[in-house]
Amino acid sequence: ELGAKPAFPCNISINSDAAHFTPKRNDEREFQKGDVVKLDVGAHIDGYIADMAVTVDLGQNSELVMASKDALYAALDVTKANVSTSKIGQVIEDTIKSYGFRPIVNLTGHGLLPYIAHAPPSIYNYATKSGVTLKAGMVIAIEPFATDGVGKVNDRSECEIYSLISSKPTRMKIAREIISEVLKEYKTLPFAKRWLKRSPELIISKLVREGILRSYPVLTEVSGGLVSQWEHTVIIEEDDVIVVTE
Template sequence: MIMDDEVYDAYREAGALARRVLRRGAGLVKEETSLLEMVEATEAMVTEEGGLLAFPLNVSFNEAAAHDTAMPGDERVFARGDLIKVDLGVEIDGYIADTAMTVDLGDHGPLVEASRAALEAAIGLVRPGVVVGELGAAIQAAIEEHGYKPVANLTGHGLDRYNLHGKPTIPNVAMAGGAVLEEGMVFAIEPFATTGSGKVGEATRVEIYRQIAARPARLPSAKRILDTARPRRGLPFSRRWVPGDKVEIGLTTLVRNGILHPFPVLHDVPGSFVSQAEHTLIVTEAGCEVTTR
């Protein structure tokens, strides 16, 4: 799986941009700051620097682990004690970098360190010939050594052109076997550590969707949604990005007709806290290059 120089450069450019913007965006997470303002400012940084968003900026609070972002007119603010996951995806010509960090507005330092340590443990093992189950075992061991649980039903994932969830899948717990890493593979490793059950479920709220089928729509709101989704080439978009009214009716119709796939907010049990750390890697002959570090 040897990539040419042009593709390699695009992955590296996306990674460098994602790294810069994530740090700046995470720096906006402060007590009493508006979630909506933080999300819109961070997303704007990507386009201002010549990139495109691979998915809406994910900002997940406390027990939520993934797939949350600002709603239209969102009135949420960051508060003392919150544990905030900021997950950013950038694409350059369809080649994606995916990276995340956790911002601690409370006293969750050991939990934040658990996911960071797990990420570094897994990165240290990456090289051709390694089985992904070994990465999962390293992640699980590091998190448990810190006294927490890994989130077993969330995984890292391959990053193909315009595809956020390609092969290989990188588990966050030990498993037998799995894909064998090869030179040229590109993927994200993203450990989640939790004080809760170690398994996330789906909330009822959905803010993020992606188009999975190309069929016509009759409702004006559905047509506007597809006008937003179509240029994304299968990459996710936010409800917040769709102009006009009656958007909920259009989304419901398109999901029911199998044209859109919804991504509900994923969360552990109420009252728990989840931390996340994530980098994108390219497997090289001797090991790996972390594009987002």
Template sequence: MTEKHYGGASSHGLKKDINKTSSQTAGVDNKKKADEITKANAEEKVMDRGRHDEIEDYNDYVKAGKIASEIVKYAKSIIKLGVKLLEIAEKIDSKILELRAKPAFPVNLSINEIAAHDTPSFNDERTASGLLKVDIGVQIDGCTADTSFSVDLENNEENKKLIQAAESGLKAAIEKINLGVQTSEIGKAIENAIKSFNFVPIHNLSGHLIEKYDLHAGITIPNYDNSQEIQIESGVYAIEPFSTDGLGNVRDGKPSGIYRLDKPGSVRDNFAREVLSFIVEEYQSLPFCSRWIYKKFSSRGLLALRQIEAAGILHQYPQLVESGKGKVAQAEHTVIITKKDKVVTTLYSN
């Protein structure tokens, strides 16, 4: 799931103090659990810094990637022109659970000029069409694999070339990324590959460092040469080029129904507190969607969600729309970088 730049290196990174929310809204038991999570996460980060050439929970990241690759193959088998987006999303959710993992975020199903952050609502009637981007996240105990692909449902040559451009950018980035390589060099490789197809990358979307329960952990992978001298360190990275025949930037569109916990807070309504407690317990700092809340709590849960958002506790992602209404294609893999090797966790064979 991509990141849009608003001026900071990680403007949509998930807040580290979010576990305080549970202590203010869900009672002593949740506070104790939240404190334990915070302490465990801190200890893991210290170990990561001290070891550098190793990734804590390495096997879980690899396993999440393998499952994500299986989900991609499954998704490709069910996506057809005219199939409801809601049906696709629910089947993907169910398949992830069937494989004993959890969604790391709601599957993004974004059509044509909508670049990202579009997921079906509980009563969505829209169907698959046009140039469809499918962005999938799988997590095992907070260790995430993030992968995406694009599908041409119009049998359109321009769509096919856009997809090839994004995939070419991804291939170039995977070849370039390594310990010590500057992120701008990776961006340059992506940009050159996409421009060779006479398209442009989207400049204000990027790949990102992934840490446990944190999709956007600070370091970003630009889709163009931004001249920044930031070096790749040991870690888990999502690389996700976007190609477009538009202007090469995205703007905020309408609300997406995708949320994340943003800051500590409380609500007065008892039922809203129950919903908030569930969100803290189930999703922690990872994104979730109104569709999932409706499934758990029905329409009353959606009202509670609005109350929690109004209290400033939640951030709702906007859809991201290409500024010139150009079509957008996306390709993405998750890569683990260590001193010993480079592993593309989400790579699969057709």
């Protein structure tokens, strides 16, 4: 109704996959009983982004789901101008560990800028020695991840999400057409291959190698642990914090 568009492809990351899974064209995968499903969605109006995530438990992992949810709301309780991101990380870590789980240490919350879905500051999900002091005017996404695994993720080979990081000239006509389409429709926001009119794998890979596109491979917990996630976007004001994704 307000003219919003997707800020990035909907992430539907299941079980040990923590982030960046989005379906291929004509994907026929079905949810299974027992799945832990993370839904991470974003919308923007003229580049101004709201980013949020929830976890849906299709089995018996309610404690894992509550660990990240309670960590988010505990973090929101301490989030305000002049608070350090290290304090937010401490609260997230303490809350997740109180449930007997671990935070994922190499996934973070983040700032949001026009047409930039991941900007400084990084908001770690654990206590750091130093942090960034929040200032009025900042827009941030607080994003706890909890796991029953070791607490780290790495890339796996599957990748369906990309963003444009350079529009430098390229010789191939189809590559130029892809760049033109992305610039027109998505600018620097992430997009899914299925959103493009054509997306030959070899051409997409070539554009990544040439530093024109950035890839976002699926991130999975290294020990195969289940992962839960919750996220809200907030605007920091001088004397208030506005949660825009409630």
